[in-house]
Amino acid sequence: MKVIIIGGVAGGATAAARIRRLDEKAEIVILERSGFVSYANCGLPYYIGGVITDPEELTLQTPQGFWNRFRVDVRVRHEATAIDPAGKQVTVKNLETGEVTVEGYDKLLLAPGAAPTRPPLPGLDSPRLFSLRTVEDTFRIRSFVERNRPKTAVLAGGGFISLEMAENLAEMGVEVTILQRIPQLMNPLDYDMATFLHSHLRRKGMHLRLNTAVAGFRQEGETISALVEGGEAIPADLAILAIGVTPENALAKQAGLALGSRGGIVVNQRMETSVPDIYAVGDAVEIPHLVTGENTLISLAGPANKQGRVAADNICGGDSRYLGAQGSSVVKVCELTVAATGLNEKAAQAAGLSYEKIVLSPLSHAGYYPGGKLMTMKVLYEKGSQRLLGAQIVGHEGVDKRIDVLATAMQAGLPVTALKDLDLAYAPPYASAKDPVNLVGFMAENLEQGVVKQFHWEDVAGLPRDGSVTLLDARTPGEYSGGCAEGFVNVPLDELRDHLGEIAPGKPVYVMCQSGLRSYLACRILAQDGYDCYNFSGGYRFYESVLLDRWTRQNAYPCGVERP
Template sequence: MKLLIIGSVAAGTSVGAKARRNSEDLQITIYDRDQDISYSGCGIPYFVGGEIADIDELTPRDAAFFKKRYNIDIHTRHEVESIDHATKTATIVNLATGDRLTDTYDTLVLATGASSIVPPLQGVDHDNVFTVRNVRNADAIRSYIDAHNPKTATIVGGGFIGLEMAEQLSYRGIQVTLVERLPQVMPPLDRDMAERVADHLRDKGVSLLLGESVTALNGTERVTDIALESGKSIATELVILSVGVKPNTELAKQIGVGLGQTGAIAVNRKMQTNVADIYAVGDVAESFSVITGEAIYRPLGSTANKMGRIAGMVITGEEAEHRGILGTGIFKAFDLTVAQTGLTEKEAREAGYDIEVLHNIKPDRPEYMGGKEMTIKAIADRATGRVLGAQIVGPQGVDKRIDVLATAITFKAKAEDLFHLDLAYAPPFATTKDPVLYTGMALDNAIKKTARLMTPNELIEQVAGGKSFQIIDTRSKAQFEKNHVDGAIHIPLGELRTRAKELDPTLPTIVYCNKGVTGNAAQNVLKNLGFTDVCNLSGGNKNYQHCKKCLTE
């Protein structure tokens, strides 16, 4: 059997490698229009910034490696320009010579990946305008910086790559301005979590222009200034376009392969398309959510490798199915780590879930061992208790927690299950009650209404809508006088039992401390004294002040 694969980055080479491990009888050929194969696209910003010294570190394997190890023929700089599936024939152009050749196949795999979205703007073809997608892009950007030593750069797009590039260009001494058409950086995050990232970027000297759209890149051979829809103009010496990617579906559409609702190729759990003997994997194919079952498009190398392996197994007769994804992602912005998995609060509400939302602010390990505060935002379904998603922002310990939560969500854990996880503990690594355990405990209590929560946004919205609360600040006098929730009265926790008679036990009551723990203790005191409607403010005053700022900016 002849297996023809179009595309040789993560997904395509994974198909070939797994298929070969399962069978020596296959004739496996891969064509790719690029000159680099099996490269680490996610490492590109770090090469540009100099953390990766040699570009060859991004391309550890070449065609000779795959021929020797797997007996796979990989032809780079060969573009498949057309396919006749009736005769199972492909027409290929050798981009180095211009010659055309044909090849045949029994089974075809589309691993054509995705391309950077280039907005149709004046000036996008100028010498100092770059996208960030492949190894050649990385080399071009770093070479340009080395040759021209720009002092300013503008990044268009505030997603993963845009923020990583902002960090790395800043490390090179370049003043960075980031333009994002949405009112927040990191669209995969909820606004309240994204603002924590934005604040950190500003602290590190990155200028953010949010809710702004680029209308033109002005200059002759090079862009010298960028025009914005608001009428503002940015002087710049370097432009990085990072507004997203689109799946390369041209060949698929040519032969009747169907696209899904995300615009990527629709596949079943075996990575098969609607056309017999044609598979699609990697950034050209859509996946589906582990939680909702709905189609989802999150082009990541980890997912591409997984899809490729599954296709290789199925093609060679092995039983395998793709189980979906959570869209888990992580990146660093200077000394801040940002991660998310599963549904955001916004996505969960749009999907129709009645949710409980918790903001848990805890150190990753004891402060006496150098612990630093992280903020965990977790979402759970009130009806079933199932954890639906989490977002974490903090300087350290984030990667460990997001992977625990992603694993738990994948196996449909409930909030109460998180508390019962037997996680590793020693002071250099965690607190006795790990932030994941506390997240599960507090979420479960809220769902079962033994310790109800109210988010700052809910409180602000309900007060604005005319609802009245008696709001109790249980912190110290100095903390209260520095700042407090609008309309709060000050009763420290130690005085609450004796001063509870000053309050009306029939009124809706909100209690809070600085981060949430003492507020929970105050909540229990009032409940035990007969107060019928008491909520603890999720994340305490610290979270409230942050969310209030988000709503007013």
């Protein structure tokens, strides 16, 4: 059996190694357009920033190493230019010599990945504008930075690569401006959760230009300017275009493979395309989203690796299935950890799901043990079924742990209330006896059993301030004086019982505190005294984060300085 694999990074390299483990006799050829195979594409920004210092660390395997260990014939700088599915042949161009050959196959695996999206904008050919995909791109940016010592950089895009680049450039002392078309960074987050990231980056001195689409670039001398809609030009020494990725589907198209509505290659659970003996994996394929069941593009290394293994099994005559992904992701941005799994509110709404949301801000570990850090968690579940739909967490230590526990519970089909029963490992340096994940279960059970009702930050502006409802702030006077939501009257929780007589009977009561715990306790006191009572989800710290973000955004535009 002869197998040709087009693309030798995550999915392709994994498949090659697995095929060899299953079939010592197969002839395996990897065609890789770039000069490197099996490289650590998620590590590239960290080489630019000097976190990873040895360029050899970026390449997990060399062609020679791959041959020695797996007898895989890796041909770097070789581009597949056409596929003939009927003749089972691939046309290959040697990018070093220009030589074109034709290579037959029994099985073909497409793992071409996704390319940085390049819309038809002016100035994309500027030598000071870079995209980041390959090891070559990395070396190019790194050598530009070493040679030119840029003081400023403008980054178009607010996703993983842009933010990892922003962090690495900022740590080298570069002043960073991030342009983002929509009002928030990091699409896996909802806007409210993203505000914690925004304020963190602003505190680090980054300039966020949200709601600002890039319209092109213009280089004049040693300055490249990002042009934004409206005519403004943002000058910098260096520009990065990282507004997203587009599946590489040109070969698949040419070969007549079925493509999905998002431009990705259509595959079944066996990672087979619409054409016999052609498989596809990785960023170029559309896979089922485990929560919605809809086909989607998920450009992440974890799914690509798993798909590569499944394709290899099937290429070797097995029957393995890839069921889909739920978009579990995490990213480090300037000491902040941002993680998500499943659907956020935007996605749940788009999927037409009826959901409830829970917001909390637990400590990463026991409060009495030093070093605990607050994290902000938001968990969505489906009304009625109590099915977990998704989670988002922004914080420091312990964020990656909780997102993985929630991802596991979600994928295993646990209802949200089952989270309260999870027997998680506790010791003061690692967690609390009631782990944040347990707390989500407790809170969901309270909501589901009607022990408490809640309201959200979107509701605050619309609450009547005409006396027809009571607005309470259950924090201490000191906390309250530092800032409160308009119209909310301070009655500290511990004094509430003594002031019940002063709260207008028969009117709904809306209660806020700092994180949502004391206001919940207040609601329980009030509800048992006959009040129709609502607890503010996430507390004032959540409300304030959204409010400050909006304020900063509105005030920052005229002068370009967004730091409050």
